[in-house]
Structure formats: structure tokens, C-alpha cells
Amino acid sequence: MYKAYVVGERHLIMEFKAVGFELITVEDSTKLERELIKLSGAPDVGLVFVTESLAMEKPDAIDEFRQRSKAIITVIPTHEGSRHTSFLAISKTVEHSIGIDILGKDIFK
Numbered sequence: 661m662y663k664a665y666v667v668g669e670r671h672l673i674m675e676f677k678a679v680g681f682e683l684i685t686v687e688d689s690t691k692l693e694r695e696l697i698k699l700s701g702a703p704d705v706g707l708v709f710v711t712e713s714l715a716m717e718k719p720d721a722i723d724e725f726r727q728r729s730k731a732i733i734t735v736i737p738t739h740e741g742s743r744h745t746s747f748l749a750i751s752k753t754v755e756h757s758i759g760i761d762i763l764g765k766d767i768f769k
Contacts, residue, residue, distance in 0.1 A: 661704070664682065664709075665708045665709070666683055666710075667692065667699075667709070667714070668686060668738075669685070670685040689714055692710070692715075692717070693721040696721050697728075699731070700724070700728035707732050708725070708732070708733040710722065712737050715735040
């Protein structure tokens with residue numbers, strides 16, 4: 661059975677435990693990278709959420725996870741407000757795939 665994880669600052673992710681997520685508390689981007697490497701090698705990982713505040717500090721760690729694992733990883737906004745990190749990543753992938761910016765990522769600039 662696959663598990664769902666949320667990785668981020670303790671005060672931002674505690675609510676996810678109530679809906680069945682496994683919590684991995686991370687307070688800095690260096691630890692984020694280490695934890696994502698561990699998760700990318702685990703066979704029971706199906707879904708990973710990462711707080712946007714940490715993901716913005718280490719976007720390469722998110723990309724590396726995607727290359728190493730078949731699990732779904734996405735960035736989630738926090739109460740601090742969204743910086744549209746997930747949308748911009750999806751838009752970049754779509755544009756790379758089809759050669760056209762059909763999602764209009766320029767609206768957030």
C-alpha cells in the first residue's frame with residue numbers, strides 16, 4: 661500500500677496528520693534535500709507534498725526527486741500566501757512538451 665507524505669515546517673504541516681499523511685518535519689532546505697533523497701528510494705511512497713516556502717529554496721531537490729521516483733510530488737502553498745510555484749512548474753512542463761505557453765504563466769509576473 662502506498663503512503664502519502666507531507667514535508668515541511670512543523671507549524672505548517674501538522675493538520676495533514678489528521679487526514680492520514682505521514683509527516684516529515686524539515687526546518688531548512690539542506691534537510692529537505694536529504695529527506696527527498698530518502699523518500700525517492702522508498703518503494704511505498706505514492707504522494708509527496710512539500711511546502712512552498714522550502715521548495716522555493718531548493719527547486720533542484722524537487723526536480724531530482726521527480727527523476728528518481730515515480731511518486732507524485734507537488735508543492736503546496738501555506739498560509740503565507742502562494743507564490744504560484746506549482747503552477748509555474750506545470751506551465752513550464754506543458755510549454756516544453758508542446759512548444760507553446762497555453763497556460764499563460766506570464767499572468768503572475
